[in-house]
Amino acid sequence: MPGAPDLRRGGGHRPAPLAALAQRRHPAGARQRAAPAWRLRPRADVSAVPSPVRVALLGCGTVGSAVARRLQDRQERYAELLGRSLELVGVAVRDRSLPREGVDPVLLTTDAEALVRQADVVVEVMGGIEPARSLIETALRGGAQVVTANKQLVAQQGEGLAAVAAEQGVGLDYEGAVMAAVPVLAVLRDSLAGDEVTAVRGVVNGSTNYVLDLVAREGVAFGEAVRQAGELGYLEADPTEDLEGLDAAAKAVILARTAFGAQVGLDEVDRVGITGLTDEDFKRAAQEGTVIKLVASARRAGCGAQVAVRPEALPAHDPLAAVRGGTNIVVIEAVSAGELRLQGAGAGGEETASAVLGDIVRAARRVR
Numbered sequence: 252m253p254g255a256p257d258l259r260r261g262g263g264h265r266p267a268p269l270a271a272l273a274q275r276r277h278p279a280g281a282r283q284r285a286a287p288a289w290r291l292r293p294r295a296d297v298s299a300v301p302s303p304v305r306v307a308l309l310g311c312g313t314v315g316s317a318v319a320r321r322l323q324d325r326q327e328r329y330a331e332l333l334g335r336s337l338e339l340v341g342v343a344v345r346d347r348s349l350p351r352e353g354v355d356p357v358l359l360t361t362d363a364e365a366l367v368r369q370a371d372v373v374v375e376v377m378g379g380i381e382p383a384r385s386l387i388e389t390a391l392r393g394g395a396q397v398v399t400a401n402k403q404l405v406a407q408q409g410e411g412l413a414a415v416a417a418e419q420g421v422g423l424d425y426e427g428a429v430m431a432a433v434p435v436l437a438v439l440r441d442s443l444a445g446d447e448v449t450a451v452r453g454v455v456n457g458s459t460n461y462v463l464d465l466v467a468r469e470g471v472a473f474g475e476a477v478r479q480a481g482e483l484g485y486l487e488a489d490p491t492e493d494l495e496g497l498d499a500a501a502k503a504v505i506l507a508r509t510a511f512g513a514q515v516g517l518d519e520v521d522r523v524g525i526t527g528l529t530d531e532d533f534k535r536a537a538q539e540g541t542v543i544k545l546v547a548s549a550r551r552a553g554c555g556a557q558v559a560v561r562p563e564a565l566p567a568h569d570p571l572a573a574v575r576g577g578t579n580i581v582v583i584e585a586v587s588a589g590e591l592r593l594q595g596a597g598a599g600g601e602e603t604a605s606a607v608l609g610d611i612v613r614a615a616r617r618v619r
């Protein structure tokens with residue numbers, strides 16, 4: 252493939268096995284001399300020099316391009332943090348001819364399958380179910396750590412993929428899939444591991460919050476507000492996922508599974524999006540001093556959960572009522588901790604990259 256990256260690049264940086272080094276130093280037929288005294292000292296152990304962690308990026312759009320840029324410009328920081336460097340060995344895209352600001356074109360490839368097989372850490376930010384699912388499974392079965400921000404995939408296929416990861420003894424991390432920059436999964440999974448979370452409620456979709464905010468506060472037409480959300484990189488490739496509440500539903504399912512270990516599927520979410528809202532709804536909300544938000548909620552129910560996504564007119568004192576633009580908020584209720592609130596950027600390339608990069612560092616620490 253002309254111009255495709257040399258996928259063996261990463262492998263070339265690894266210390267060659269000792270036998271191979273010996274072979275290179277003493278090719279067959281070469282005359283062997285007695286080793287000088289200095290050579291008899293134990294040779295520095297080449298395996299002690301840590302090889303770079305090879306990172307493959309699947310997707311270079313809003314999120315992927317931000318991740319690629321940060322992997323490049325924070326190289327020194329990550330090397331210091333990990334004691335070894337993170338090497339971006341390739342970036343899979345559909346169209347190699349598109350401009351990708353700040354991303355070395357030599358890294359681009361359309362052969363995602365080959366790229367996956369070259370990496371220690373595979374980062375999926377292409378979105379959709381296929382080929383993302385198959386590529387992740389290939390990566391896991393090949394012993395790679397996987398990071399993804401793909402909430403639909405995690406909500407629909409996450410349990411099967413987690414089983415493969417467990418079987419292979421590797422990690423599957425997806426902090427960026429829920430609330431972008433807000434580390435809500437880490438809090439639920441780690442910080443609250445010894446507590447009992449009973450409910451989670453929040454605004455977990457940045458684009459619809461941005462749209463509702465613009466329509467209600469600035470009188471911007473619904474369609475124009477959606478267009479602006481797209482320009483900011485907040486919308487999914489298929490914006491109906493945002494507008495019909497599917498994106499929020501996937502996040503709510505992941506929250507319920509992480510918070511309560513609940514076995515709950517996407518099809519069990521009681522879901523209403525924002526496309527049915529009328530001018531009349533916004534007028535009435537304003538007259539009543541309320542604000543319309545797309546609210547996602549999950550409440551523990553036995554070994555399952557009751558999960559819902561729907562627009563609600565909230566009174567001003569509700570913590571969810573105040574979040575503006577692409578901001579997300581989640582209110583967690585736990586038996587010992589009581590009520591906790593987490594709030595921050597819920598969409599956007601750079602913001603989501605923060606979470607994805609955190610997962611990459613976490614994954615890199617597991618690479619031996």
Ligand SMILES: NC(=O)C1=CN([C@@H]2O[C@H](COP(=O)(O)OP(=O)(O)OC[C@H]3O[C@@H](n4cnc5c(N)ncnc54)[C@H](OP(=O)(O)O)[C@@H]3O)[C@@H](O)[C@H]2O)C=CC1
Pocket residue numbers: 309310311312313314315343344345346347349361363375376377378379381382400401402403427428429431484485486487488597598599600603
């Ligand atoms: N945008 C956001 O704010 C957030 C997004 N996410 C999630 O992150 C993921 C990526 O989102 P985002 O960056 O916005 O999406 P984009 O549509 O901006 O980017 C998708 C990228 O994936 C590439 N791609 C898609 N399909 C394939 C394929 N079959 N083979 C190779 N490359 C492919 C595209 O290539 P090409 O450029 O050539 O078309 C593009 O570079 C999604 O799962 C999304 O839900 C999560 C949190 C926030």
Ligand SMILES: N[C@@H](CC=O)C(=O)O
Pocket residue numbers: 428430431455456457458459485486487493498597598599
């Ligand atoms: N489309 C999503 C992006 C982040 O997950 C949203 O609007 O929240």
